[in-house]
Amino acid sequence: MAKHKHPEILSKSVVAQSRLFAIESLELRFSNGEERTYERMKPSHRGGVMIVPVTAEGDLLLIREYAAGTERYELGFPKGLIDPGETPEQAANRELKEEIGMGADKLLPLKQVVLAPSYFSSQMTLFLGQGLYPERLEGDEPEELEVVKWPLNQAEELLTHLDFCEARSITALMFALRALAEER
Structure with missing residues (x-):
């Protein structure tokens, strides 16, 4: 099983915000040079x-x-x-x-x-x-x-x-x- 290196985060930005949620866009560069944009709920760090x-x-x-x-x-x-x-x-x-x-x-x-x-x-x-x-x-x-x-x-x-x-x-x-x- 190949061990992957974590992608490099090129940038983070909030692209949408509500009273409860923030959607964050991540620009990533993977170890093979491929770049992609991912979206996620911005971490609140509350479990x-x-x-x-x-x-x-x-x-x-x-x-x-x-x-x-x-x-x-x-x-x-x-x-x-x-x-x-x-x-x-x-x-x-x-x-x-x-x-x-x-x-x-x-x-x-x-x-x-x-x-x-x-x-x-x-x-x-x-x-x-x-x-x-x-x-x-x-x-x-x-x-x-x-x-x-x-x-x-x-x-x-x-x-x-x-x-x-x-x-x-x-x-x-x-x-x-x-x-x-x-x-x-």
Whole structure:
């Protein structure tokens, strides 16, 4: 397998800006002399977290939340951005408290993932959350999120559920199931 040298970045410029996003154009020169223009979301250097909460009774806790990208309500796991000064674990616990009204005594990091690395640089740390206890924090959602209990022993069926289709949630579930099997 050939080892590639990183392309030289000739220039960077913001070509479009919205309230939330900036699109950056990169002029690149590859080691073979080929030059190309790539576009990406400008890195924010803020990571994200997603948590697979599992109750002592053996239920997964999911949320049903409106997703503007698909223009429908999606079923997935609690998630959010890491605030400045927070560790991923602190952000994961805060998001749990904001989105499902529960904290976690145990947060097991499962994997760091990247969504569409050709266009985004943001990393998301996936966690398994256990030892849940009630505690609610005010979140920034425009409406109260529906919390959905799903029996852990029926997790395979969740994979076929029409509203459960976000790749990060599916990935988190698969890693959580593997971690839970290793605990037994």
